[in-house]
Amino acid sequence: xxxxxxxxxxxxxxxxxxxxxxxxxxxxxxxxxxxxxxxxxxxxxxxxxxxxxxxxxxxxxxxxxxxxxxxxxxxxxxxxxxxxxxxxxxxxxxxxxxxxxxxxxxxxxxxxxxxxxxxxxxxxxxxxxxxxxxxxxxxxxxxxxxxxxxxxxxxxxxxxxxxxxxxxxxxxxxxxxxxxxxxxxxxxxxxxxxxxxxxxxxxxxxxxxxxxxxxxxxxxxxxxxxxxxxxxxxxxxxxxxxxxx
Numbered sequence: 001x002x003x004x005x006x007x008x009x010x011x012x013x014x015x016x017x018x019x020x021x022x023x024x025x026x027x028x029x030x031x032x033x034x035x036x037x038x039x040x041x042x043x044x045x046x047x048x049x050x051x052x053x054x055x056x057x058x059x060x061x062x063x064x065x066x067x068x069x070x071x072x073x074x075x076x077x078x079x080x081x082x083x084x085x086x087x088x089x090x091x092x093x094x095x096x097x098x099x100x101x102x103x104x105x106x107x108x109x110x111x112x113x114x115x116x117x118x119x120x121x122x123x124x125x126x127x128x129x130x131x132x133x134x135x136x137x138x139x140x141x142x143x144x145x146x147x148x149x150x151x152x153x154x155x156x157x158x159x160x161x162x163x164x165x166x167x168x169x170x171x172x173x174x175x176x177x178x179x180x181x182x183x184x185x186x187x188x189x190x191x192x193x194x195x196x197x198x199x200x201x202x203x204x205x206x207x208x209x210x211x212x213x214x215x216x217x218x219x220x221x222x223x224x225x226x227x228x229x230x231x232x233x234x235x236x237x238x239x240x241x242x243x244x245x
């Protein structure tokens with residue numbers, strides 16, 4: 001009997017913890033759309049903090065439901081070093097590729113082991129959307145998340161949870177950027193800097209204004225102390241006299 005027949009005879013087995021985690025995910029995402037509809041383009045960044053926190057929590061839950069991502073695509077060394085000179089058809093794992101190279105030398109040029117199929121090499125990292133990060137972009141990302149989670153169930157394939165985790169990560173990045181303090185000072189070097197009330201218009205960054213003031217101060221000639229001859233001690237003038245006795 002083939003492994004597929006054996007698996008079919010036993011029936012489908014739900015992964016441990018998936019029903020509870022999926023329920024938590026559905027509950028966490030249920031009210032996000034209503035919360036976002038209460039905001040508008042130009043809302044205060046603090047109003048996006050709750051949405052960013054909820055999206056990050058949901059992303060972590062979805063990432064736990066999906067198969068673990070691997071940097072190398074190697075099941076033995078998922079977080080190992082990447083091979084910068086991997087031959088075509090080989091994997092990305094530097095350790096396994098070094099073993100194959102040693103096998104090639106010891107066996108007269110024959111490959112020591114077959115490269116893992118491309119389908120088994122899991123994707124690297126999570127996607128990050130391109131700017132600009134606006135309120136409308138966040139709404140579009142949440143609509144995509146809503147469509148995906150609506151069709152999720154405990155028997156959904158692992159690829160559906162992978163796609164949901166990717167979409168949640170995109171939405172979280174947009175919400176996180178919207179929750180950052182706005183650039184009130186207008187400084188590209190210090191976008192979150194406080195405003196200097198004494199600075200002229202257009203130069204409100206307190207860091208740049210302080211640096212400009214220091215540069216405008218006249219240079220002072222350093223005062224050199226007289227050199228002490230060998231065997232003498234410098235007499236220091238005391239600020240306070242010692243009490244008698």
